[in-house]
């Protein structure tokens with residue numbers, strides 16, 4: 461055996477792996493979008509499995525409340541105020557010195573995702589909002605790369621590996637004479653839920669084990685993809701409600717056949733092209749950023765949002781707007797929401813910070 465691979469012996473023994481599979485992992489690059497509850501578990505396991513290059517992008521710093529579920533981090537990281545991507549890189553260097561990690565501290569958006577995704581073979585989702593998921597899905601479909609969706613909030617989690625319909629020549633479209641392409645993320649979720657209707661972890665919490673289950677499922681699917689075991693890749697949408705002891709697998713194979721998906725059917729990449737999603741504009745001289753969600757089908761339900769935000773601070777609501785003040789590690793922010801989905805985040809001139817505050821308190 462290649463002596464560098466000795467550490468992977470228990471994995472090499474597995475069916476569909478062998479030294480050839482290990483070599484494939486060694487030659488692969490995985491892009492981790494976000495390094496929170498899902499991303500930190502996924503980064504840890506992919507590093508241990510011997511994926512040769514991990515690109516980890518995250519805009520955030522580690523907070524004490526992250527430690528309950530974000531397994532790569534510890535109290536020292538909180539005290540030192542280290543960004544998650546950088547801390548992950550440090551930890552992984554001690555876990556597996558044979559692999560390379562690129563840490564990027566930035567907000568992922570349509571202007572930078574293609575550049576950061578560079579030579580990535582698979583995109584792994586550790587994101588906290590729908591908009592960036594559509595963006596990642598656009599990139600995956602456009603460039604013919606697998607995207608492994610995952611999400612966890614409360615005691616619920618979902619996951620699905622997207623093998624996009626590409627040129628017809630992608631490895632998963634021609635594997636042993638079969639086409640293993642799947643529906644894309646946008647086939648499954650046509651529209652993002654209106655702001656305030658899909659609560660974030662910061663608002664309703666998240667159970668560590670459900671996040672770890674989803675992340676490990678994502679890792680297993682990623683390992684199957686990277687080793688070329690496309691016949692083994694899950695073809696169902698996984699849904700876990702661990703507090704109710706419900707584990708469901710939804711059949712979604714037929715979704716592509718009947719879908720009129722703008723992304724994988726019509727090859728329109730609205731999120732990647734910057735035509736859809738929120739646009740952020742810094743409001744001159746006001747220390748505030750305006751966020752506008754262009755693809756907002758329904759209005760925002762300010763009343764239900766008031767109930768939720770009210771638990772965290774004072775909320776003023778009238779028929780024109782809702783306003784609340786939140787205290788975050790980055791400072792004090794005033795969020796003003798309008799029924800059409802527009803929002804103004806006061807207390808920063810940085811669109812990335814404003815988007816983060818919005819995602820955290822208003823929801824994806």
Ligand SMILES: [Zn+2]
Nearest residue numbers: 644647721724
């Ligand atoms: Zn699609």
